Amino acid sequence: MTFSEFLKDNIIYLDGGMGTLLQARGLQPGEYPERWNLTHPEIITEIHRQYYEAGSHVVCTNTFGANSLKFDDNELENIIRAAVENARTARAAVSADRPRFVALDIGPSGKLLRPLGDLDFEDAVAVFAKTVQFGVKYGADLIVIETMNDSYETKAALLAAKENSTLPVIVTNAYGEDGKLMTGASPAAMVALLEGMGADAIGANCSLGPKQLRGVAEDLLRVASVPVVLKPNAGLPQVVDGKTVFDVTPAAFAEELSSLTGEGLRVVGGCCGTTPEYIRALTAATATAVPLPLTNKQRTVVSSYARAVSFGEIPLLIGERINPTGKKRFKQALLNNEIDYILNEGIRQQEAGAHILDVNVGLPDIDEPTMLKTAVCELQAITDLPLQIDTADVAAMEGTLRCYNGKAMVNSVNGKAESMHAVFPLVKKYGGLVVALTLDEDGIPETVEGRLAIARKIVDTAAAYGIEKHDLIFDTLTMAVSADATAAAVTLEALRRIRTELGCHTSLGVSNVSFGLPSREALNGTFFAMALASGLSAAIMNPFSAEMQKVYHSYKALNGLDPNCEGYIRAAESFAAAVPSAQTVTASPLTAASELQQAIVRGLKDKAGETTAVLLQTTPPLEIVNGEIIPALNLVGEGFEKKTVYLPQLLMSAEAAKSAFESIKTFMVATEAAPASAGPFVLATVKGDIHDIGKNIVKLLLENYGFEVIDLGRDVPPETVAQAVIERHAPLAGLSALMTTTVPAMEETIALLKEQAPWCKVIVGGAVLTKDYADKIGADHYAKDAMETVRYAEQVIG
Amino acid sequence: MSTMIVRYDELPLNVTDVLRYAGCREADAAALDLLYACWDELRDGLTNTVCYDEFPVTVRGTLCDFGRFSLSSDDLAAYFDGCDRAVLFAATVGVAADRLIAKYSRLSPSKALMIQALGAERIEVLCDRFCDEVAERYGASAPSRFSPGYGDLPLAAQRDIFRVLDCTHKIGVCLNDSLLMSPSKSVTAFIGIKEKKAKL
Numbered sequence: 002m003t004f005s006e007f008l009k010d011n012i013i014y015l016d017g018g019m020g021t022l023l024q025a026r027g028l029q030p031g032e033y034p035e036r037w038n039l040t041h042p043e044i045i046t047e048i049h050r051q052y053y054e055a056g057s058h059v060v061c062t063n064t065f066g067a068n069s070l071k072f073d074d075n076e077l078e079n080i081i082r083a084a085v086e087n088a089r090t091a092r093a094a095v096s097a098d099r100p101r102f103v104a105l106d107i108g109p110s111g112k113l114l115r116p117l118g119d120l121d122f123e124d125a126v127a128v129f130a131k132t133v134q135f136g137v138k139y140g141a142d143l144i145v146i147e148t149m150n151d152s153y154e155t156k157a158a159l160l161a162a163k164e165n166s167t168l169p170v171i172v173t174n175a176y177g178e179d180g181k182l183m184t185g186a187s188p189a190a191m192v193a194l195l196e197g198m199g200a201d202a203i204g205a206n207c208s209l210g211p212k213q214l215r216g217v218a219e220d221l222l223r224v225a226s227v228p229v230v231l232k233p234n235a236g237l238p239q240v241v242d243g244k245t246v247f248d249v250t251p252a253a254f255a256e257e258l259s260s261l262t263g264e265g266l267r268v269v270g271g272c273c274g275t276t277p278e279y280i281r282a283l284t285a286a287t288a289t290a291v292p293l294p295l296t297n298k299q300r301t302v303v304s305s306y307a308r309a310v311s312f313g314e315i316p317l318l319i320g321e322r323i324n325p326t327g328k329k330r331f332k333q334a335l336l337n338n339e340i341d342y343i344l345n346e347g348i349r350q351q352e353a354g355a356h357i358l359d360v361n362v363g364l365p366d367i368d369e370p371t372m373l374k375t376a377v378c379e380l381q382a383i384t385d386l387p388l389q390i391d392t393a394d395v396a397a398m399e400g401t402l403r404c405y406n407g408k409a410m411v412n413s414v415n416g417k418a419e420s421m422h423a424v425f426p427l428v429k430k431y432g433g434l435v436v437a438l439t440l441d442e443d444g445i446p447e448t449v450e451g452r453l454a455i456a457r458k459i460v461d462t463a464a465a466y467g468i469e470k471h472d473l474i475f476d477t478l479t480m481a482v483s484a485d486a487t488a489a490a491v492t493l494e495a496l497r498r499i500r501t502e503l504g505c506h507t508s509l510g511v512s513n514v515s516f517g518l519p520s521r522e523a524l525n526g527t528f529f530a531m532a533l534a535s536g537l538s539a540a541i542m543n544p545f546s547a548e549m550q551k552v553y554h555s556y557k558a559l560n561g562l563d564p565n566c567e568g569y570i571r572a573a574e575s576f577a578a579a580v581p582s583a584q585t586v587t588a589s590p591l592t593a594a595s596e597l598q599q600a601i602v603r604g605l606k607d608k609a610g611e612t613t614a615v616l617l618q619t620t621p622p623l624e625i626v627n628g629e630i631i632p633a634l635n636l637v638g639e640g641f642e643k644k645t646v647y648l649p650q651l652l653m654s655a656e657a658a659k660s661a662f663e664s665i666k667t668f669m670v671a672t673e674a675a676p677a678s679a680g681p682f683v684l685a686t687v688k689g690d691i692h693d694i695g696k697n698i699v700k701l702l703l704e705n706y707g708f709e710v711i712d713l714g715r716d717v718p719p720e721t722v723a724q725a726v727i728e729r730h731a732p733l734a735g736l737s738a739l740m741t742t743t744v745p746a747m748e749e750t751i752a753l754l755k756e757q758a759p760w761c762k763v764i765v766g767g768a769v770l771t772k773d774y775a776d777k778i779g780a781d782h783y784a785k786d787a788m789e790t791v792r793y794a795e796q797v798i799g
Numbered sequence: 800m801s802t803m804i805v806r807y808d809e810l811p812l813n814v815t816d817v818l819r820y821a822g823c824r825e826a827d828a829a830a831l832d833l834l835y836a837c838w839d840e841l842r843d844g845l846t847n848t849v850c851y852d853e854f855p856v857t858v859r860g861t862l863c864d865f866g867r868f869s870l871s872s873d874d875l876a877a878y879f880d881g882c883d884r885a886v887l888f889a890a891t892v893g894v895a896a897d898r899l900i901a902k903y904s905r906l907s908p909s910k911a912l913m914i915q916a917l918g919a920e921r922i923e924v925l926c927d928r929f930c931d932e933v934a935e936r937y938g939a940s941a942p943s944r945f946s947p948g949y950g951d952l953p954l955a956a957q958r959d960i961f962r963v964l965d966c967t968h969k970i971g972v973c974l975n976d977s978l979l980m981s982p983s984k985s986v987t988a989f990i991g992i993k994e995k996k997a998k999l
Contacts, residue, residue: 024801030801030965031959109967112974113971113981116901118981185898647821647824649912691979701908742954
């Protein structure tokens with residue numbers, strides 16, 4: 002019997018702790034236990050044998066830390082070969098009274114992935130892939146990925162398992178006392194990610210005892226359709242007479258897990274501090290337990306690194322603003338690689354109540370696969386909202402799905418054979434909830450029946466790829482009512498029938514309905530209300546639209562989805578505020594002038610932006626910059642140099658000035674005036690250094706003073722800096738290093754610049770640098786702070 | 800003994816230190832508003848976790864021998880002068896500060912600066928609390944604590960510390976190739992114990 006077959010209808014017993022038993026037999030703290038597979042095979046085999054005899058169906062090889070970051074390839078292969086052999090030898094030595102399996106055990110790499118740590122996602126996949134390949138080669142029956150405390154690393158390991166084997170995979174994570182992984186994922190978020198990628202069983206292990214993990218196990222049981230696994234520690238460790246002991250006895254351990262099997266737990270075992278005795282007690286306590294049948298929870302869900310968002314409870318808002326269509330300023334930001342602008346749009350939508358963010362960066366002149374991946378990776382580092390990957394480029398879709406830290410929403414597939422055959426394999430491999438458009442080779446059907454027929458075809462084709470219908474969300478396509486009077490009615494009826502007849506969730510972009518008509522907001526709002534009443538699960542919309550927010554919160558209050566109307570009452574405050582800011586519009590540009598200077602000096606971001614917008618009605622942009630913004634900045638900058646203003650205030654003023662500049666940029670793009678800028682100034686934190694607060698401060702101030710900044714980010718190799726300087730013939734490059742250990746990288750970068758781009762002046766800064774040191778490594782200038790960098794740049798470029 | 804873990808609830812905030820780390824020599828209203836706005840975002844995400852173990856220590860010349868590993872450093876040897884044991888610990892306030900710093904580095908450098916300062920203050924306070932408890936339990940301990948990077952003790956000592964404490968598995972702190980730690984608001988350090996009075 003294969004493990005997959007056995008998993009279907011049985012309670013499965015895993016093994017218990019290995020580390021504690023090895024320590025009892027002489028393993029020293031700090032010594033690699035994996036080497037004992039080679040040096041003490043008899044001890045490892047004996048422990049495996051004891052677990053099998055105690056009742057374990059599965060023992061995990063002694064390979065928790067066996068990866069290519071710790072061992073060279075040759076030793077790694079030998080360790081894994083010996084580890085699998087030891088487990089198989091143990092299995093051969095026990096009676097064949099029950100099915101017994103050998104699992105290749107995979108623990109965390111020991112590194113945190115980027116951006117929190119320094120291990121690249123693809124490098125992590127490659128590390129795990131090696132371990133998997135050796136495990137498969139030497140005959141493991143299944144793979145157990147365990148003790149992972151980060152969702153992203155878990156994804157890397159599961160991806161490696163899936164790409165390098167056909168073995169079943171059990172995945173368990175280490176949840177903390179707050180019921181989350183160290184990097185923030187909830188059990189529901191992990192289930193969304195792991196089920197999406199095809200894990201065969203999902204659960205929790207290590208960190209806590211069975212009582213403390215009960216809540217996590219119950220959360221998993223509520224949402225998981227695959228078997229749920231629990232491998233707790235033997236309680237919490239305590240020191241008694243200088244020795245570490247755990248506080249839960251085998252009997253108490255078995256009792257707690259036994260009661261959870263009554264709630265549906267299907268795979269059980271132990272982690273730190275547990276011994277064969279615990280497994281024996283566990284098998285005895287559950288000997289007569291009947292495994293509860295698995296139920297398909299049919300949840301339509303997406304997730305981020307932290308949380309799952311599920312469809313069907315309340316209608317969801319998908320923010321549509323990260324999209325260049327019809328937005329000149331956004332297009333400019335994309336072409337200039339202004340990622341910060343995109344991030345800002347994301348966070349503002351989150352603050353406005355969006356549940357999911359659509360990400361579309363498609364432009365004719367852009368390398369979409371690279372830009373989409375960059376935008377998604379940067380966004381997922383700063384927001385915990387799930388993202389909707391919106392692209393027609395299949396390569397961009399795959400690259401982005403691969404590096405997405407969660408289960409993404411995928412926009413979109415349609416009824417064309419070509420579309421389905423391109424998109425469904427990606428969704429099957431990486432997981433995802435796909436937006437399915439009811440159109441095909443013959444276009445968009447005019448009738449409800451026509452759209453329903455396409456929806457059925459999509460459901461059937463998805464099923465053939467192993468994608469269930471709860472991972473499809475239908476968009477019945479909003480058409481302009483100005484072109485066809487029945488357009489809205491057909492869309493809504495198709496939506497209602499897909500919801501009731503196919504049982505699938507639905508999503509619409511509503512604003513198309515008003516195309517070609519005046520006062521579009523009124524039509525959009527009413528159409529949105531009608532769609533919600535027809536069973537709409539999610540809308541792709543502008544979260545900044547007061548009209549849409551009014552409809553949304555009213556609908557929820559009227560449908561009993563807003564207890565005590567609390568959400569409505571809270572939102573109502575912003576309805577009032579969102580009335581076109583009559584005050585600012587009527588404000589006199591004359592007072593606005595001094596107001597702008599004040600707003601910048603006092604660091605009032607929103608006020609600075611709004612006041613600038615008013616000024617722009619009467620004053621040329623350059624006059625605002627030179628007459629208002631720069632004097633205000635100089636005032637603050639001089640205060641900083643005289644030490645009457647401190648760094649936080651300097652930065653708040655700089656941010657307010659940036660907000661004023663943003664208003665000016667938007668105005669100039671709209672009026673097609675080319676923004677004036679000096680530079681470019683190439684800026685980077687040097688290789689090996691991941692600290693970039695100082696560099697970002699310099700960037701902000703330089704931009705304030707009108708310099709075009711090419712920000713290469715942090716941990717930047719010398720060659721990348723040189724290449725950027727050469728490409729733009731940049732007159733100035735700024736390098737930052739915070740650590741003594743990375744100053745050599747700075748020296749190397751300067752040498753390369755002097756050789757390949759001798760025209761470029763190099764200015765350096767950072768906590769460990771001094772004027773003398775800067776001279777020694779060949780820099781043209783040392784700046785003790787950001788203001789000094791600005792002054793030097795003005796000298797060189799200005 | 801093997802590595803033990805201890806977690807702390809929220810520890811009292813030292814506003815003066817935070818402002819100092821943020822580059823303010825005196826508190827003004829704007830800086831304080833910024834500080835408390837950042838504190839509200841950060842506080843629930845802090846984890847305050849320490850893992851530690853105890854080692855005998857013998858000093859021979861510049862060599863500090865801890866039984867399971869040894870380090871060579873003039874300054875560390877001087878620090879351990881008169882000590883017979885050492886507590887070695889790793890402490891972290893978790894990833895929340897790093898996430899917020901990453902976010903605000905892009906969106907609001909003033910907030911990034913303030914969260915950076917808060918994170919620095921939080922990890923110091925956590926280490927101070929742990930060291931106080933060690934001093935209390937053991938009676939006399941050497942003044943302050945000693946970390947890799949102090950004096951002539953190289954950052955490379957982190958490799959030994961991570962190996963013997965198993966920090967990554969115990970409290971989720973990872974060592975980067977550059978020998979810095981992730982989460983960045985983490986500290987590893989020795990505490991010298993002068994007289995053997997009690998056991999942890």
